[in-house]
Amino acid sequence: MVVVLALGSGWTILSRVPLAAAANEERSAPREGFSAPDFTLDLLGGGQVTLSELRGKVVVVNIWASWCPPCRAEMPAIEKVYRAYADLGLVVLGVNTTYQDSESAAQAFVNEYNLTFPIPLDRDGSVSQRYALSGLPTTFFIDRKGIIRSVIVGGPMSEATIQSKIEDLLKDTP
């Protein structure tokens, strides 16, 4: 028993993480604990958005398509939360997967749900690829430092789910 514990203790000390080791937060990948992959996309209705320029704000990136039923079901909740928290520094980017949808369908969707947050258009699918999109809708909750803190694949998300995910992030000081 003593030998086993001594070996275990030795291995634990030997495999400590060096202080100089790069943290996951410095690397970019579409999962919790990593820096959110950057993108620049055209917006529906004109203009552009670059994710990295939103540092200092809490960002919710929701990837959707107009033909996806759970995307439709959760959009009113996202809009409601956006309106309630926008003044506190919440930004919602509703990235439309335009490569498998259409701009006219996206515009009709925005009108139908009276969406007021920006709708970036992923025309070539590059953002969906960079974010390893495996199902719709997918939502990334990004803190003020640009680190992904939560990922929800599938839906629909309830209003409470969205609020619980952003409340802690909004409390962090910029």
Added chain:
Amino acid sequence: MFPYLRLGPFLLQLPALALLVGVWIGSFLAEKEASRLKLPPAPVNNLIFLGLAAGVIGARLAYAARYLSVYLANPLSLFAINGNTLAAFDGLVIGLAAAALYGWRNKLSLRPTLDALAPGLAAFMLFLGVAHFLSGDAFGEPANLPWSVYLWNEYRHPSQVYEILAALGIFFVTYRRPFNQPSRGVNFLLVVALSSAARIFLEAFRGDSLIWLGGLRAAQVIGLLMLTFALYTMGQWGRSSKSETEEGTS
């Protein structure tokens, strides 16, 4: 990594499916082992499912308690089918407490019951590894090795494969019952000891470890404590069973 499978309008979460299969096979093996140890299988099965149900409900309630005002305003959200709104550690504690309470109230003998659970627990650990493999969770440190896998934008140790292989080994050892002391709780402690030893060794290759003071990996420190407890208790329980056998033969 194959986290989701789209079936028409439904998005099937494969890691969750792997966990469900693990629970099903685990409870089947526990029931079989209970019969072999001459325990009534039904209470053992009830203990597993009550513990699981209490764990899941407790995990959701504990999560909701952290965001009380949000859930009071939207109480129906408590029933949302969403694994992201569960407090996992709290759920584990509540599930274990509920199972212990059930065992105590139904007068289940501790050591034989633990032994009945041993092969099922070992099988579940195997499917937990499969769930990690499918979801990409519990990923490895960046490493350029011939067997590295490309995950989360880097070549990494295939830590989930290591986990599955270790769990397979533990399952086979447990199933052979090397100490041949049925109903003494030793086989269950063997699963705990081997799983702790595997965690201590394999955690070194993980890229998502929780780091404590001095760069120590939390899972290794907890694994060491559990290994110490399991080995010490195995010695105690093994010794007591030997003396009982000697008393019986003299």
